[in-house]
Amino acid sequence: MPADRILIVDDEEAIREIVHSMLTISGFRCQQAASGAEALALLESGEEFELILTDLMMGGMDGIALLERTKEKYPDVPVVMVTAVHDISVALAAIRNGAYDYLLKPFEREQLLAIVRRALENRRLKTENRAYQMNLESLVAARTAQLETEKKKVDQTLSQLEQSYDITLEALGDALDLKDAETEGHSKRVTAYTIAMARAMGLPGEQIRVIGRGAFLHDIGKMAIPDSILRKPGPLTPDEMAIMKEHCYRGYQMLRKIPFLTEACEIVYSHQEFYDGTGYPRKLKGAEIPLGSRIFALADTLDAIMSDRPYRAAQPFSAGRDEIVKWSGRQFDPEVVKVFLTIPESIWHDLRKEIDSQVYRYPYTSKLARTTANS
Numbered sequence: 511m512p513a514d515r516i517l518i519v520d521d522e523e524a525i526r527e528i529v530h531s532m533l534t535i536s537g538f539r540c541q542q543a544a545s546g547a548e549a550l551a552l553l554e555s556g557e558e559f560e561l562i563l564t565d566l567m568m569g570g571m572d573g574i575a576l577l578e579r580t581k582e583k584y585p586d587v588p589v590v591m592v593t594a595v596h597d598i599s600v601a602l603a604a605i606r607n608g609a610y611d612y613l614l615k616p617f618e619r620e621q622l623l624a625i626v627r628r629a630l631e632n633r634r635l636k637t638e639n640r641a642y643q644m645n646l647e648s649l650v651a652a653r654t655a656q657l658e659t660e661k662k663k664v665d666q667t668l669s670q671l672e673q674s675y676d677i678t679l680e681a682l683g684d685a686l687d688l689k690d691a692e693t694e695g696h697s698k699r700v701t702a703y704t705i706a707m708a709r710a711m712g713l714p715g716e717q718i719r720v721i722g723r724g725a726f727l728h729d730i731g732k733m734a735i736p737d738s739i740l741r742k743p744g745p746l747t748p749d750e751m752a753i754m755k756e757h758c759y760r761g762y763q764m765l766r767k768i769p770f771l772t773e774a775c776e777i778v779y780s781h782q783e784f785y786d787g788t789g790y791p792r793k794l795k796g797a798e799i800p801l802g803s804r805i806f807a808l809a810d811t812l813d814a815i816m817s818d819r820p821y822r823a824a825q826p827f828s829a830g831r832d833e834i835v836k837w838s839g840r841q842f843d844p845e846v847v848k849v850f851l852t853i854p855e856s857i858w859h860d861l862r863k864e865i866d867s868q869v870y871r872y873p874y875t876s877k878l879a880r881t882t883a884n885s
């Protein structure tokens with residue numbers, strides 16, 4: 511390790527020489543300055559020191575003034591004041607002002623070395639501590655950056671996972687379509703209608719995604735209904751009707767264990783409830799029915815009326831709208847009906863056209879739900 515460098519400042523040459531030799535013998539490298547101004551000039555010339563040992567009383571710039579000038583520019587260099595006993599109050603003031611310590615004249619070599627070593631040790635600890643802190647800060651910064659990268663990766667994976675969930679839902683929906691060929695594209699259209707209304711209501715994107723999934727899967731419980739009932743051409747007997755009505759709970763049971771469908775499955779469970787409490791299966795009323803189900807109810811009716819049925823042709827939008835207005839407050843939530851009536855008719859036609867042209871072209875849920883919910 512290179513020897514510490516000490517700047518000795520004193521206007522008495524004899525004292526400078528004594529201090530110089532005492533320190534040099536002990537292995538320090540020393541330079542001398544005969545005044546505060548000379549010391550400052552040395553520092554400003556780029557000379558570096560680990561310690562300044564300065565006389566307090568000097569002509570011109572004294573020790574206090576030198577301390578003032580160095581503490582801001584060279585805060586890491588400790589300053590030790592050398593002073594006579596009668597100047598001790600000034601020396602104490604210097605310490606308050608930032609000097610490391612003071613040394614009373616006359617002094618023994620051991621006293622000088624002790625104070626010098628203490629000052630240097632103190633400086634070393636401060637420097638090390640600061641380096642440690644800086645290192646710690648850069649470690650924290652590096653770790654934070656690393657965590658952010660990890661988080662981005664996790665977010666990406668989650669979004670991919672969600673996408674593949676949606677593709678799975680698509681497959682589930684297709685499976686149901688094969689079993690219950692009610693009207694082609696019905697699930698996709700009611701989902702698009704439901705999402706359009708949820709958007710018009712100003713719901714947040716995440717809630718719209720949940721509602722969209724609920725709408726898409728609303729009849730998934732029909733997978734559990736025997737074909738003899740599901741595909742029966744004529745009217746159902748009361749017993750068959752009771753079994754048919756189980757599809758809400760069956761769908762709920764199928765989906766509730768899937769973590770990202772826990773909210774959507776409530777919509778599935780409640781999609782046949784009526785606002786006035788006369789629906790099924792739980793006869794929920796008003797706000798007891800999840801908002802998504804209350805929105806879905808309108809979408810379902812609108813699509814049913816505007817679609818061909820084996821026993822009648824598709825009816826115009828106005829028939830669907832009139833039916834919804836007629837049943838407002840009974841089957842439908844009047845607040846949702848209000849929002850529905852603010853949506854221009856062309857939207858429903860456009861959505862229908864769009865879905866019908868895409869039914870077998872690309873997966874509904876992963877693309878449409880995302881773009882519709884986010885836009």
Ligand SMILES: [Fe+2]
Nearest residue numbers: 728729781782
């Ligand atoms: Fe249903």
